[in-house]
Amino acid sequence: MLKVSQLSRMFYDPNRGEFPAVHELSFEAHAGEVFGLLGPNGAGKTTTLRMVAAILKPSSGEIRLDDELLTTSSQEVRKKIGFLSASTGLYERLTPREIMTYFARLAKYPKDKVAARVKDIIQAFKMEEYADTRCEKLSTGMLQRVSIARASVHDPKLLILDEPTSGLDVIAKQSIYDYINKCKGENKVIVFSTHLMNEAEKLCDRIGILHKGKLFAVGTMDELREKTGQHYLEDVFLSIVKEDVGDPV
């Protein structure tokens, strides 16, 4: 289980001075569950996920994965994290097989099992045809598959997906949805951020609504509907982020 408590992160802008990009954020994500962070651009989703991925230090608060404190310096816990975002790329001059082998080895996956694992992943993602072609020659959809495969090659327990469908076509998006559902079936903890309401509604078991660095509401779709009296997530979101609706949780 992932437990985030009172997580804050201050940023600095020469004109504005210091301001909170994320302010006292608390939520939990359980195994076999997709937890969605929903918010507009600049809400603090990426900052939150970077802190959860242990690549950005929080100003305050703590993150625990299975009761183990997650800090930027802890090496053991990094083995358990898979990270994918729209901005993470691939090595253009390497083949998907080489990339996956490299990242599996980096994540300290048992050396003698790396080749077999990579082979399995290639089969699972149906990448046999282009597994040995350099990435610079692959299409966007193929690259997206390779990225997902790269994120899961070391069999992580926590999967962090930061707007992974940004800029993708319908087919490529579907491959990501399939993968998320597959991971859910494998009892992984999945934290997923998006600003697309339909995507959140379709995939997430629980949703946290983030706005201006603050978490305004957390709950299942039904709980949020009940709280706001709105049916569609878009309406739920708008009614929650209105200034007069409730305090941040």
Place this chain on the structure above:
Amino acid sequence: MILSEIGLSFRKEMTEVLRDKRTLLITLALPALMFPLIELIFALMANSVAEQTRTRITRVYVQDPKVDTSQATTDALKLKSLPAKDAKDAIETLRTNLAASKRIRLLSGRTNLTPEALILQNLCDVVITVPPTFSASIAAAKPSQINLIDNAYSAYMIDEQNVWDAIKSFADAVRAKRIAPFNIPAEETQPLHVSVKTVESDGSRSAYWAGLVYTLLVVFVMCLSSMYPALDVITGERERGTLILLLMAPGDRRSYVCGKLLTVTCITMIAALLAFISVTATLPFVVLKTHDFAGSFRLSLPFLNLFLSGVFVPPIAVAISASALVISSYAKTFQQGQSLFAPVILAALLLCGLVLCSEDSAPFVINLVPLANLALCMFRAIQGRWEPIALISSLLSSAVYLALLIRISVGILDREESLFGIKQAPSYKTSYAKEGFVTFAVCLAVFFYVMPFLQLLVPIWGMLLAQLGTIGLPAIMVPKFLRMPLKQTLSLVRPSIWSALGAVMLAPALALLSTLTTQLQSSIMPNSESYIKALQDYIIPKGDNAWTAYITIALAPAVCEELLFRGALQGMLRRSFSRPMLCSLIAIMFGIMHGSSFRFLPTALMGFGLAYLTEITGSIFPSMLLHACNNALAVYIQGKEIETTPTVIAVSVVMALLGIFAIYKGRRPDSAIREH
């Protein structure tokens, strides 16, 4: 660090880099381009040599013949009726003939140095010696001989025709004297034999040139060929968005950087090897085709030494690659990286070029200067000179720099602002005292190592460079690195008109105080006149244009030293000490920085005053102004002491009182100064 992680990173980077056409092009094409480049350099050198030959004056030293006083010689002289003084007359004829030429400077005087030493120490270009048996040979009508000593370098650098003409005239004079008593036809006499000895062989001169060319070539090629791989493995990762993934991995980040370093090192070494082969294959051809060298300079490459000097290629490659990685870590984009590399490559070449060209006068400390030390070792090794102490100190210091560079590179990659472009808030830590003292110690050490060397190379401008590089630059970079608010730390606040006026009015009193302190100190701890004179000459060198002196002695120190002492150091220590303690510490540091017990007290007192002035005005500019005026006054009176006449004292005191009044009128409230 774990070897398997280094190996993993190395294999991946090597695979990627070797698939990059741009890197391959630079690595392989560059050596091929070396040929025309070298040809161009040699052509330029040849032209320069030809120009020097046209205008150069040849320095000739004729050593007096030692008089042979043995009985046999005396008898022979008597027998042939040729007085010994005639031989001396003949030498005088030689001297007269040589002196008649406008392009020969005849050196006179006596010396204990051997002719070879005179040539090697560059005291003269040609030495003519007359053997002790010269007179006897003339008397006995035997073939007489004189010796001409030069070196392979001067053989083509000087115009020896005038020397030979003078010798021919001399030979005619000797012949005329010898045959005069005997009525012998001139054609039947023995000719004068001139034995030519070349002190420095073509081999040693070739080794010198080979050392210079190959070492600079290795440095240049490595700098250039390290650029693309370094940018690719660091900046490229950042641009592609893979750096985050790498830093997320549960390994030691130093291992990844080491793997990348190993890759860049391998590529630069391959490039250096190809350049070496290319140049070795083309250099003799270029030399032969350059007519000014042909016939006067035979290239004989020291192949064994060149091969052995190859041991310095890996350390130089590692040093350059590690520096390239640090630069790449700073660069956010390829384009930015390329623009950062250009000045660094030029600086590296300039540094190595200066060190190699002034090798004889280079101080020992040069063995601790990164890259220059290894280049110097390689340069010497090509000439067959292995200096163990220089070698060990160079390798050890290079290992320290390497560890430091890896640490810096990892540190930069770790920084959130470089990874995500996040701006960091200025740090308002309570105390920066430790950092302040370390900064002072490092600046002091670097200043005293760098300044003498730079001053040796370029006296006045070296002082300016040392001021800017070792005092001014750290004053800005250290607070920036510590994320201290720059404006507040350096007290870069616009002063009031009163403060500025007051600072200028204090200048005569400060100079007078300095003079009185020096006089008081001299009465307690007297210094020798010669020391004081040498110190004055060192501080204010003679013979330079006044504006240069005002810039280098008044303006630059005022700006740089104030930025460091009253700016950075005072800003770092301000929160840890009370005002009197702070000003005292700054004063002591300022006194120490002036590097002489003779100057400590006056400069420390001045430092106290300037620190106090900064504290009460809240701005660094009044102290800068006062410092500049004080130094300008010193330049104006040529470093001498101010006359302490009652008028001078009275005027200074009145001005000082007015200045103090003006400063107090324009001071900022204590709370405003302390708060920032």
